[in-house]
Structure formats: C-alpha cells, structure tokens
Amino acid sequence: MAGVPATPAVPPVGPDPATPLPSPWLDFTREDWAARRNNHPLSLTPDEIARVSGLGDRVDLREVEEVYLPLSRLLSFYVNATAGLHRVTTDFLGERPAKVPFVIGIAGSVAVGKSTTARILRELLLRWPQSPRVDLITTDGFLRPNAELEARGLLQRKGFPESYDRRALLRFVADVKSGKPHVEAPVYSHLTYDIVEGESVVVDQPDVLIVEGLNVLQPATVRSEQRARQVLSDYFDFSVYVDAPVEQLREWYVERFLRLRETAFASPESYFHRYAALTDSEARETAAGIWQRINEPNLVKNVEPTRDRATLVLRKGPDHAVTHIRLRRL
Numbered sequence: 001m002a003g004v005p006a007t008p009a010v011p012p013v014g015p016d017p018a019t020p021l022p023s024p025w026l027d028f029t030r031e032d033w034a035a036r037r038n039n040h041p042l043s044l045t046p047d048e049i050a051r052v053s054g055l056g057d058r059v060d061l062r063e064v065e066e067v068y069l070p071l072s073r074l075l076s077f078y079v080n081a082t083a084g085l086h087r088v089t090t091d092f093l094g095e096r097p098a099k100v101p102f103v104i105g106i107a108g109s110v111a112v113g114k115s116t117t118a119r120i121l122r123e124l125l126l127r128w129p130q131s132p133r134v135d136l137i138t139t140d141g142f143l144r145p146n147a148e149l150e151a152r153g154l155l156q157r158k159g160f161p162e163s164y165d166r167r168a169l170l171r172f173v174a175d176v177k178s179g180k181p182h183v184e185a186p187v188y189s190h191l192t193y194d195i196v197e198g199e200s201v202v203v204d205q206p207d208v209l210i211v212e213g214l215n216v217l218q219p220a221t222v223r224s225e226q227r228a229r230q231v232l233s234d235y236f237d238f239s240v241y242v243d244a245p246v247e248q249l250r251e252w253y254v255e256r257f258l259r260l261r262e263t264a265f266a267s268p269e270s271y272f273h274r275y276a277a278l279t280d281s282e283a284r285e286t287a288a289g290i291w292q293r294i295n296e297p298n299l300v301k302n303v304e305p306t307r308d309r310a311t312l313v314l315r316k317g318p319d320h321a322v323t324h325i326r327l328r329r330l
C-alpha cells in the first residue's frame with residue numbers, strides 16, 4: 001500500500017547546534033607564514049644579527065628571519081592601528097591624547113622558549129618607527145617570596161597561579177597601561193631561587209611593554225578575582241602562546257637543567273649548588289622528577305588551557321623550529 005506522505009520535517013528555529021561555529025583562526029604552515037615576507041620584503045640588518053646572536057648561540061638566524069621578523073611586522077601594524085583607535089576615542093571624548101603603551105603578553109610552558117621569544121621580538125620591534133622603546137618584564141618577579149610560599153605550603157607549587165601575587169601583577173600592568181611614569185616591579189633571581197629583597201625594575205612609559213610568563217592568559221579563578229572582574233589579559237593588545245608537544249618540553253627542560261648544572265649551579269651562591277656535583281644520569285633523573293612533579297601538572301592544569309585565548313599561537317617542533325602558526329582573525 002502506498003504510504004501516507006511523510007510530514008516534511010520542520011527545520012528547527014535558530015542555529016543548528018550540530019553546525020560547528022566558524023573557526024576564529026587562520027592556520028599557516030611555516031612555509032605559508034614565511035611567504036608573508038614576499039609581501040613585505042624583510043631581512044635582518046647587521047645590527048639585528050649582532051643583537052639577536054647575543055641572545056644565545058642556539059638561536060637560528062634563518063628562523064628569526066622567516067618567523068619572527070614577519071611577526072614583528074604584523075605587530076608594528078597592530079601598534080599603529082591601536083594608536084589610531086586610541087586617537088579617535090580621545091577625539092570623541094574631547095580629551096588630550098595621552099601616551100598609552102601597547103602591551104604584548106607571551107604565555108606558554110616552562111622551557112618552551114617564552115623568554116627567548118620575548119627577547120627576539122624586543123630586538124626586532126626596535127626597527128619599526130612605532131616602537132623605539134620596548135620594555136620587557138617577566139612575571140616571576142611577582143612570585144611570592146620563598147618564606148611566604150613555605151608558610152602557605154606552596155614551595156612545591158612555584159609557577160602555579162596561587163604562587164604569585166596576582167593582584168600586584170595586575171596593578172603593575174594596569175599602571176603601565178594607564179600611562180603612569182616610573183612603575184616598579186619586584187625582581188626574581190633564578191640563582192638564589194627567590195625574590196631579591198630591595199631590588200626592583202622600573203618601567204617608564206615605553207612604547208611597547210612585553211609581559212612574559214606562564215600564567216599571563218589565566219582567567220579569573222579565585223573569588224576575589226571574579227569580584228574584581230579584571231584579569232591581566234584585559235590589558236593586552238596582543239598575545240602570543242608558545243606551544244610544543246609535552247614530550248618535547250620535558251626534553252628541553254632536562255637539557256636546560258644539564259646546561260645550568262655546568263654554569264649557574266656551579267656557583268656556591270646558587271640555591272641548586274648541590275645539583276652541580278650530580279652525574280649525568282642523576283641530573284637527568286632529578287630534572288625529570290621536578291618536571292613531572294611541578295611543571296607538567298601546572299602545564300596541563302593551568303597553562304595549556306589558556307592557549308586558545310591568545311591572538312597568535314607559535315607551535316614548535318624539534319630544535320625549537322616553528323612548524324605551525326595560528327592567528328586569530330575573529
């Protein structure tokens with residue numbers, strides 16, 4: 001028997017929950033990204049080669065030219081465009097334009113290369129007329145002193161969000177961003193493994209401030225932060241997450257530890273002086289233990305979940321070579 005024609009399905013009202021949202025990202029292979037240089041022919045000047053080489057003999061100049069130089073170009077466009085936005089807003093308000101620094105956040109795991117990325121970008125940003133003064137700050141200066149961490153049972157949680165004075169960090173960046181002169185930040189020593197009492201660094205109305213640290217893209221987690229309704233990244237004009245597979249990170253951490261054993265740990269002043277006498281295999285085991293106890297759990301729980309909040313993700317493979325780049329377009 002011929003069946004009764006089925007009632008046509010009524011399409012649901014509103015977006016189909018099964019339809020994926022458009023991706024907010026533009027994805028580039030390293031080759032695609034390097035080809036951006038064709039639109040903006042760029043090469044390192046002899047001066048830049050000298051300054052970047054001074055950052056460490058392991059930094060590959062071709063990598064700098066193909067990956068970081070185009071990024072510094074893109075950043076210089078953002079700095080210009082942001083200054084333009086600021087100008088129209090002050091015009092609209094009838095206010096006198098004040099100098100407002102462009103703030104860049106750099107996030108990622110311990111040992112991924114945040115400090116190196118920050119230092120390379122600082123050197124390269126200096127070439128653009130928009131950014132003659134670039135200051136760099138690391139968030140380790142806002143770690144709580146060891147005595148306080150110990151009293152709170154947090155000495156084995158260095159680098160976790162709760163080990164920082166996040167309110168002081170937020171205030172510091174807010175002050176710099178508001179154009180305040182002479183803003184001071186505390187200083188952390190990797191040698192003594194503690195805050196250096198009585199020492200500070202001063203940031204004095206730069207054109208660009210780079211803020212580098214594990215947790216710079218952290219959302220509000222504790223109640224007092226949720227009440228304050230402000231987080232550090234609210235003050236960022238651009239942010240970079242430096243990314244790499246966890247096995248690779250573990251290896252870089254262990255390698256760096258082995259190198260430090262021959263250099264910094266050898267100093268009697270070093271908190272880790274006792275590690276200087278370790279054999280190779282003992283040193284590897286010690287480093288892998290610290291990685292597994294502290295840095296990897298922090299990466300998994302607190303750092304990596306912030307990756308998608310960044311404006312740009314640099315994904316690295318072996319030898320710190322950047323293999324993929326994602327740029328937020330929405």
Ligand SMILES: Nc1ncnc2c1ncn2[C@@H]1O[C@H](COP(=O)(O)OP(=O)(O)O)[C@@H](O)[C@H]1O
Nearest residue numbers: 056058059109110111112113114115116256320
């Ligand atoms: N682009 C790079 N090229 C070569 N080596 C790098 C690069 N970035 C970082 N490294 C090396 O990797 C290690 C970790 O880098 P570092 O910048 O100290 O990491 P983080 O600040 O994220 O802990 C260091 O030994 C550094 O010399």
Ligand SMILES: CC(C)(COP(=O)(O)O)[C@@H](O)C(=O)NCCC(=O)O
Nearest residue numbers: 110138139140158159212213214294
């Ligand atoms: C100092 C750090 C917390 C990094 O701080 P950051 O500048 O990213 O805020 C980290 O490098 C560290 O020392 N972690 C403790 C575990 C370890 O000894 O590796």
